[in-house]
Amino acid sequence: MGLYGVMRTGVSGMNAQSSKLGTVADNIANSNTTGYKRAASEFSSMVLSQGSGTYNSGGVQAHTVYSISEQGSLSYTTSTLDLAVDGNGFFVVADADGSAMLTRAGAFVPDGEGYLLNTAGYYLQGYPITDGVKPTTVANGLGGLEAVNISQNQLEAAPTDSAKLWANLPEDATIVPAADLPSANAATSTYSAKTSLVVYDNLGNELTVDVYYSKVTETAADSDWEVTIFNAADAAAGGGFPYSSAPLSTQTLTFDVTTGSLTGASPTVINLTVPNGGTFDIDLAGSTYLAADFTVTEVDANGNAPSAVETVEFDEEGTLYAIYANGDRRAIYQIPLADVASPDKLTPMSGNVYRVSSDSGDVRVGFPGEGGLGDLVIGALEGSNVDLASELTSMIESQRSYTANSKVFKAGSDLLEELVNLVR
Known part of the structure; x- marks a missing residue:
């Protein structure tokens, strides 16, 4: 040669x-x-x-x-839709034809139809959340993912499906005669304490329910209290008795007078059905019977009236929330991360995306912070x-x-x- x-x-x-x-x-x-x-x-x-x-x-x-496996430096931005991965893992994105790819480029913005896409035009993929139930991943594949759309233009109304009303009932309250109890719904009724609770029916109508507490008996061992709930809309002019309809619910609570807590035999919830549909339980388990004034110690009821979406935001677990004008939040997507056994053997494609190859190993999908995957950083981008x-x-x-x-x-x-x- x-x-x-x-x-x-x-x-x-x-x-x-x-x-x-x-x-x-x-x-x-x-x-x-x-x-x-x-x-x-x-x-x-x-x-x-x-x-x-x-x-x-x-x-x-x-x-x-x-x-590919070498981490770039993180820089923080002013956009809550910018995402970065601190550690192992990639975002799953897809092109206009639906072909899935992996990327670390997380500068996402909505297009004219509300889909989140990055600078190279790839659409962010996520699992849709239905009825607040966190989705499960397909561990060794990308099935079940869809393009994330933040355009939630329709009005949303959520009926109340759970409530909590814990109160302290005064130990020195006077016993109310049976004939004078609110459940009798007379023109004038006697009761020991009263409060009100706002809930929502199936159409998103705001309803106020009046809750009356009445001491009915007391022994050396326990004290019974009747709890009666009316629809405030049925009250007489100016509020109060007489109500035009029967109580929505009546229940008797029994307190142990030595501990001030509900006895084991006492009910701890009241099941309530409101007009226009909607059935839920009101949790009373934390109510007490102590030598103090009547006080509502904890109250909560979910649901909301019809409201439009104002903005969206991610949390560190990858959940995308829609924020409504009335302040309510609803989870709409869960963003997964994908990884392979040998990231450096992925096949690079145009647009800072990578395709799984025979040398890289099969894809593994999970949520941020789980199973060796990195953490999701909100409002940040990973640099070169x-x-x-x-x-x-x-x-x-x-x-x-x-x-x-x-x-x-x-x-x-x-x-x-x-x-x-x-x-x-």
Whole structure:
């Protein structure tokens, strides 16, 4: 092979250095690209079979490697839709045709239809949440995911399905005669204490219910209290008795007079059915019977009137919430993270996205912070992991090596020319 081999070796060296300069050029060009992972060229020697008296020069082969698993620095932004992963994992995105990819570029903005897409035009994928139930992932695949849409233009109304009303009932209250109890619904009724609670029916109508507490008996062991609930809309002019309809519910609570807590035999909930549909339980388990004034110690009732979505926000578990004009929040999507056994073996595609390959291993899907996956950082972006100083150094090294290889090629060419001239 002789001189031809020397020339081919020089060409091989120039090609390898060209490949390295190519990765350096890409890295420098994308040094400020969100989620970009640097590429590098690694070389391996190519050796030919050798004779006992001569040396056959081989060459060098360039291999491109990617530092996909290397974390870039996080920078915080003013957008609550910007997302970054601190640790292992990738966002799942899809192109307009629905082909799923992985990415670390989390600069998401809504398009004209409300779909969240990043700078390269890939749509963020998530699991829809129905009735507040957290979805489960397909552990080894991307099934069940859909493009996240934050456009919730329709009015939403949620009926009350649970409530809590804990109160302290005064130990020194006077016993109310049976004929005077609110449950009798007379023109005038006697009771020990009263409060009201706002709930919502199936149409989103706001309803106020009046809750009356009346002490009916007391012994050395326990004290009974009747709890009567009316629809406030049925009250007489100015509020109060007489109500035009029967009570929505009546229940008797029994307190242990030595502890001030409800006895084990006492009911702890009141089941309530309101007009226009809607049935729910009011939790009374924390009510007490102590030597203190009547006090509502804890109260809560979910549900909301018809309201439009004003904004959306993520939490650190990847749940996307719709925030309504009345202040209510509703979970609409759960954002998963995906990972593979060998991230550096993923196949890079245009737009800072990666495709699963046979060398990377199968995809594994979970939620942020679970099973070795990284944490989700809200309002932040992951920068490129390119170090400009290292890239400029590599560029100079490559330039010098390319020049040296060209000299080898020229030396072989000159010697070959001398060989040809011998016949002249």
